[in-house]
Amino acid sequence: MSDKTISLSVNGLSYTRTIEARMLLSDFLRQELGLTGTHVGCEHGVCGACTILLDGRSARSCLTLAVQAEDCEIETVEGQGEIDRLGRVQEAFRQHHGLQCGFCTPGFIMAITDLLRHHPLETDEQIREALSGNICRCTGYEHIVNAVRELASERGPLA
Template sequence: MSKKPIRLTVNGQVYEREVEPRMTLVDFLRMELGLTGTHVGCEHGVCGACTILLNGRTVRSCLMLAVQADGADIMTVEGLASGAELHPIQQAFIEGHGLQCGFCTPGFLMAVYELLRDKPDPSDEDIRDMLGGQICRCTGYQSILESVRIAAEKMRASGATAA
């Protein structure tokens, strides 16, 4: 199968590669770029573990081909922290005990990032709507809900943005 050239920006860095047209975006991120924070769960777009931001919106990277992302601006969970300093959302998940095994956490973090960027002071209903797109088999969701509340407060208090 002939490879296709793609060029995209991931976490602020431009990458040019030749990929097989059938390669999923999640496989490209993990295998070609070594960004293994984006997890592969169900491979059907249901669990949310592979959630990333593509041109500012959350997408399931297991449902998208890498060639479809040609020219896109992508942010993965690795793009949240600034060096050794965790993003307020990441810190809030630690403080609020919003993770246990951690497998679903990258997808949740990216979904929360989009939520707080669009709604810095979300209602519990807004948070629950966002939670509906992600699956966690460990926490029971209450600690995740609390972590999102903590993250929103941290970001408002510090003037930080999710943009």
């Protein structure tokens, strides 16, 4: 197998690693960096559990090779807040009970962060359409929509 040395930034920290050229970004984050908040669900880019931000836009890390992220800025759920100081999207999920098992939550948080940065999301229909790329099997989505509605109405910095 051919190896490749890549350099990238994850949650504001710079990393250089030599990896197999075929390593997925999701595996790189989880195995090489120990950032296990990025979950792998379907491994086909359908469920959204592996969503991260790649240069500020949401991307499916299970469909992206780590070498494609060379010189990019990556944001993962670990960069959104801390246990004792949650980020705004995380706090909205907590306040509105937008999670149950939590498996899909990191992907939702990252997708919502991107959506709120780039889209107005003025109606529940727009929110539901925007979130249609992320699947949750537990919540029924109503609480997630409530959290996003509140965040969209505030429109302040998300971190």
